[in-house]
Amino acid sequence: MSNVDVEIIDYLNEYKKIFSFITAEEIMKRDVITLGPEAPLSEARVIMREKRISGIPIVDKDGKLLGLVSTERIIRALEEGVISKKAGEYMTPRERVVYLDPKDTLEKIIETFEKYRYGRFPVLDENGKLLGLITKQDILKAILRRFHSIYIHDKRRDDFLSREISLLKGEEFLEEGASFRYEINTRSIAEAGEGAALLKRILEKRGYTRSFIRRVSIGTYEAEVNVVIHAGGKGIILAFLREDSVVVLVKDSGPGIEDVDLAMKEGYSTAPDHIKELGFGAGMGLPNMRRAADRLIVLSQAGKGTRVEMVFIVREGEE
Numbered sequence: 001m002s003n004v005d006v007e008i009i010d011y012l013n014e015y016k017k018i019f020s021f022i023t024a025e026e027i028m029k030r031d032v033i034t035l036g037p038e039a040p041l042s043e044a045r046v047i048m049r050e051k052r053i054s055g056i057p058i059v060d061k062d063g064k065l066l067g068l069v070s071t072e073r074i075i076r077a078l079e080e081g082v083i084s085k086k087a088g089e090y091m092t093p094r095e096r097v098v099y100l101d102p103k104d105t106l107e108k109i110i111e112t113f114e115k116y117r118y119g120r121f122p123v124l125d126e127n128g129k130l131l132g133l134i135t136k137q138d139i140l141k142a143i144l145r146r147f148h149s150i151y152i153h154d155k156r157r158d159d160f161l162s163r164e165i166s167l168l169k170g171e172e173f174l175e176e177g178a179s180f181r182y183e184i185n186t187r188s189i190a191e192a193g194e195g196a197a198l199l200k201r202i203l204e205k206r207g208y209t210r211s212f213i214r215r216v217s218i219g220t221y222e223a224e225v226n227v228v229i230h231a232g233g234k235g236i237i238l239a240f241l242r243e244d245s246v247v248v249l250v251k252d253s254g255p256g257i258e259d260v261d262l263a264m265k266e267g268y269s270t271a272p273d274h275i276k277e278l279g280f281g282a283g284m285g286l287p288n289m290r291r292a293a294d295r296l297i298v299l300s301q302a303g304k305g306t307r308v309e310m311v312f313i314v315r316e317g318e319e
Helices: 003-015 041-051 071-080 106-116 136-149 157-161 194-206 210-230 285-292
Strands: 055-059 065-070 120-124 130-135 180-185 234-241 245-252 295-301 305-313
Touching: 041 055, 041 071, 055 130, 065 071, 065 120, 106 120, 106 136, 130 136, 180 194, 180 210, 194 210, 194 234, 210 234, 210 245, 210 285, 210 305, 285 295, 285 305
Parallel strands: none
Antiparallel strands: 055 065, 120 130, 180 234, 234 245, 245 305, 295 305
């Protein structure tokens, strides 16, 4: 392993617990170059050189992984004078390939890179079908995306708390342009979630997929519950529906969050005891929003309320 690779792994280790909610499914590159077992090694060599990649998965007609052809295999084939052989005859066979599951966490993924020290790992479903590929660079990109989009909590918050501007999409969101609007007006935790339920019905009528609707519902529900618990039950839910995404804004004029960084940590809660006794306020609201949404921003200031902005992107293959 080169010094650069060691530095990358050291960097990733610093953040694997912080971003433990990121999975292989989110990190992996889906647009993977593959070859069939009948393709000659010479073709793999040309593709690897032109595309500057160090390995090509070999798959059958159904997309199931049969093996891998790596740079090392190409070099050996050249040395042995068998570069015209078929990839299926000279690949590293499937049973010797280390692979990842789409639900594997960032922590497990980094540990796999450390243990085996390969440059890439395929991601397979339960039937052995190739779903994608992960490199260390893909992990870095995923972490940087999260750093950029999890939350913004700085001197600009005063400005944005008073304007309907999306920090994530760079668009102006006027209330009259919302596809969905719901006024939160209850202090009863038993009534929390009505807005999320109504939004769910609208999404179902619009034909969004079941798993996508579930993510939007979870994020919206958690934000709504937070308004009931922490902001006196007064707030508003706005949703802007697009073909490829849904943006949900949840605003309140409550006491605000004193420390957004701390509130983002799982288990941290300022909910009163009587709320905890009802099974709420366990400190999972913001972390659950972060898991459900593709992008999340929390803007808050003591005495000026809180604004939560969530972007849910329609994912390819999401059912």
